[in-house]
Amino acid sequence: MNVVLYTILVIVLIFIWLGLDLYFGRMKHIKETRTLSFPKRQGEINLYADGNLLFKDLYNDMRQAKHHIHSLFYLVKEDHASQEFFNILKEKAEQGVEVRLLLDFMGSFGIKKRTIKELKKHRVQVEFYHKPAFPFFFFSINQRNHRKITVIDGSIGYVGGFNIGKEYLGQDPKFGVWRDYHLQLIGEGVQDLQTQFLQNWELAGDFSSLDWGKDYYPVSEKGPHTHQLVPTNGTQLSEIFLNLIKRAEHSIIICTPYFIPSDLLLVELLDALGRGVSVTVLVPAKADHPIVMDAAFPYFSTIIEAGAEVYRFYLGFYHAKVIVIDDHTCDIGTANFDKRSLFLNNEINCLIYDKEFVQKTIQEIYKDIHHSEKLTLEFIKNRSLFEKSKEQFSKLISPLL
Structure with missing residues (x-):
């Protein structure tokens, strides 16, 4: 009996420690974090x-680099599809191009040490972000740099949801077609992607303030699309999403692989439905992580009952991170509509204020809806007892999913 009691006590103490670690680690992070703020820019977006x-x-753009390639990815797989990426980095570094590769420690944990050693041997500079650290170890392994940024010669930038690996090319039979959204930026906004990358690079390597001169910030021309890069560090994303939803007069479209909103966001969505705004949510039918999908079903029930439409993409896996407000604003980037992106991760999104671009984005989303099934309350109600029990457990740990 004493053994059972001691075991229960140890488990309780562990959970208390994890909770305190997560809470105080986040408080320390909020106090010390330095989030960048960028103005609206003019550029060309594809x-x-x-x-x-x-x-x-x-x-192709990386192969044309003359001065530098700066690349940050949350996840780079160790597979045949990633080899082309690694080979380009090595070839350009050998040609004298400055190549910096920044990876999230947990996201890219699967990369072999010999791969990193080989990259460095070919003059590629490699750093890992968010390495586990004390005193808040549990918080440190849960906070991720979820950004995906590539900057080439300071003149071309990429940002969005794609990582590097075979599944992102639709080559993993487990997932099939991989649907995601990514942007190519040319023009003024590239300088902000550059600044965000360099800030993360300096923090990852604990470098002293380096001299980033005009070669990293060439003069850029304006383009047709008004946009704004919005980096977040687990503290500002909720306000950004809330403001977008509040602005909606006719329609809201949310595309996300994980739908786990905060209480404030859920209330704001219900308010939008109450004032006659149509709300459409598009998520995957397949799951890429255990439990995460189950955490969404209580929220699905609530918004469907209030009049929202929820669609589940069945053609493959749906990894898009998009919010469209009416016909004038869309948000595309790295942040999911979930508590991890809201309160833990480093993310970066791009707000685009261009009706023509928004319409193009909506057309792509309609293609996704065409390959989706509408979720019904009857389907949710008839889920098995086991699936419903997973809902309750997943809801309890949803901040970490």
Whole structure:
């Protein structure tokens, strides 16, 4: 009996420690974090929803680099699809181009040490972000740099939802077609992607203030699309999403792989529905992580009952991170509509204020809806007892999903 009691006590103490670690680690982070703020810019933006098209242009631009390639990814897999990416970095570094590769420690944990050693041997500078650290170890392994940024010669930038690996090219039979959204930026906004990358680079390597001169910030021309880069560090994203939803007069479209809103966001969505705004949510039918999908169902029930439409993409896996407000504003970037992106991760999104671009984005989303099934309250109600029990557990740990 004493063994059972001691075991229960140890488990309780562990949970208390984890809770305190997470809470005080976040408080320390909020106090010390330095979030950048960027103005509205003018530039040219190209939209990608297919990984094969994205990486064809990304890799071609990287091969044309003359001065530097700065690349930050949350996740780079160790597979055949990533080898082309690594080979380009090595080839350009050997040609004398400055190549910096920044990876999230947990997201890219699977990269072999010999791969990193080989990259460095070919003069590629490699750093890892958010390495586990004390005293708030649990918080440190849960906070991720979820950004995906590539800057080439300070004149071309990429940002969005795609990571590097075979599944992002639709080559993993487990997921099939991989649907995601990514942007190519040319013009004024590239300087902000550069600044964000360099801030993360300096923090990751604990470098002293380096001299980033005009070669990293060439003069850029204005373009047709008004946009604003919005980096967040687990503290500002909720306010950004709330402001977007409040602005909606006719329609809100939310595309996300994980729908786990905060209480404030849920209330704001219900308020929008109450004032006659149509709300459409598009999520995957397949799950890429256990439990995460189950955490969304209580929220699905609530918004469907209030009049929202929820669609589940069945053609493959849906990884898009998009919010469209009416016909005038869209948000595309790295942040999911979930508590991890809201309160833990480093993210970066791009707000685009251009009706023509918004319409193009909506057309792509309609293609996704065409390959989706509408979720009903009857389907949710008839889920098995096991699935419903997973809902309750997942809801309890939703901040970490």
